[in-house]
Amino acid sequence: VLFNFLLTEHCYNKYSKDANVEKNQKENQNPDFRPVSLKHLDRPFRMAKLNLLWSKAVVRLSEPKLKSLFGELKLHDKEEITWKHLRAEGKDKDGLKEADLRKKLIAIMGNYNLLDQVDDVSDPDKARPFKALNEASDKHINKSLFKDKKLNKLWEKAETAGFTQEELLALKEEFGHHQDKIDQYYYLLHDVKDNPEDAEGNSIDDALDKYNKIDLVEEKDPNKDYLDKVNLLREKHKEIRDGYDHLYLLSAKGPASKEFVEPKVQGLWKIALESNFT
Numbered sequence: 196v197l198f199n200f201l202l203t204e205h206c207y208n209k210y211s212k213d214a215n216v217e218k219n220q221k222e223n224q225n226p227d228f229r230p231v232s233l234k235h236l237d238r239p240f241r242m243a244k245l246n247l248l249w250s251k252a253v254v255r256l257s258e259p260k261l262k263s264l265f266g267e268l269k270l271h272d273k274e275e276i277t278w279k280h281l282r283a284e285g286k287d288k289d290g291l292k293e294a295d296l297r298k299k300l301i302a303i304m305g306n307y308n309l310l311d312q313v314d315d316v317s318d319p320d321k322a323r324p325f326k327a328l329n330e331a332s333d334k335h336i337n338k339s340l341f342k343d344k345k346l347n348k349l350w351e352k353a354e355t356a357g358f359t360q361e362e363l364l365a366l367k368e369e370f371g372h373h374q375d376k377i378d379q380y381y382y383l384l385h386d387v388k389d390n391p392e393d394a395e396g397n398s399i400d401d402a403l404d405k406y407n408k409i410d411l412v413e414e415k416d417p418n419k420d421y422l423d424k425v426n427l428l429r430e431k432h433k434e435i436r437d438g439y440d441h442l443y444l445l446s447a448k449g450p451a452s453k454e455f456v457e458p459k460v461q462g463l464w465k466i467a468l469e470s471n472f473t
Contacts, residue, residue: 240272243322243326245268245271246326247321249268251315252307274296274299349370387424
């Protein structure tokens with residue numbers, strides 16, 4: 196009898212109003228934000244084009260197929276990120292790895308009847324709205340794309356200025372040429388000075404202080420060959436400064452550039468660009 200009484204009391208407590216209120220309070224304190232199904236996952240990949248593809252797949256595929264596709268895209272996402280690191284390091288110049296990744300992705304799309312999305316997935320402009328929620332974590336990839344600090348800062352602005360992928364590649368080539376000029380400048384600077392300071396990794400502006408030292412040596416040693424090198428050094432310095440200005444103007448042409456926010460300044464800047472100021 197005592198056992199039946201305790202069992203009845205336990206059941207009453209478990210299903211009573213007070214017990215349910217207590218349970219709801221605990222759930223409110225620790226809400227479960229996990230998606231109900233894979234269909235509810237929002238931008239689960241780091242590559243924007245894969246998130247775009249996923250947004251199309253969730254309205255077409257069943258839950259089992261989505262689970263299979265998710266696993267394949269997760270692996271492909273890692274391969275794409277690895278490739279981005281390689282490209283930032285100047286590797287895969289022949290584009291073989293990039294072409295291989297494209298073939299793999301098309302094969303995956305074919306397996307799930309998503310080949311009609313190839314054009315959209317390959318379009319950077321259409322993929323841009325599907326950038327990963329944790330996109331900021333990828334900034335380190337291009338952090339040291341160039342040795343010159345000022346050039347890297349300018350490149351970061353260019354990347355967020357709204358250029359297409361093709362325009363960015365062309366702009367990157369221009370930046371690369373400018374880095375070559377900076378390297379040549381420092382090589383000449385090392386040749387002119389007996390004990391050159393290590394300038395790699397610094398901006399070209401840091402070289403201004405070195406001119407005073409060169410002028411002092413010039414007064415003591417009026418050797419013609421030496422003076423020619425010093426004059427060439429000055430010309431190279433001016434060429435690099437002009438090059439910075441040129442790249443700055445090119446970067447400001449991006450549709451999403453935030454360099455000038457006042458309408459009057461934007462108007463003057465547009466006139467300067469249209470008058471072939473660059």
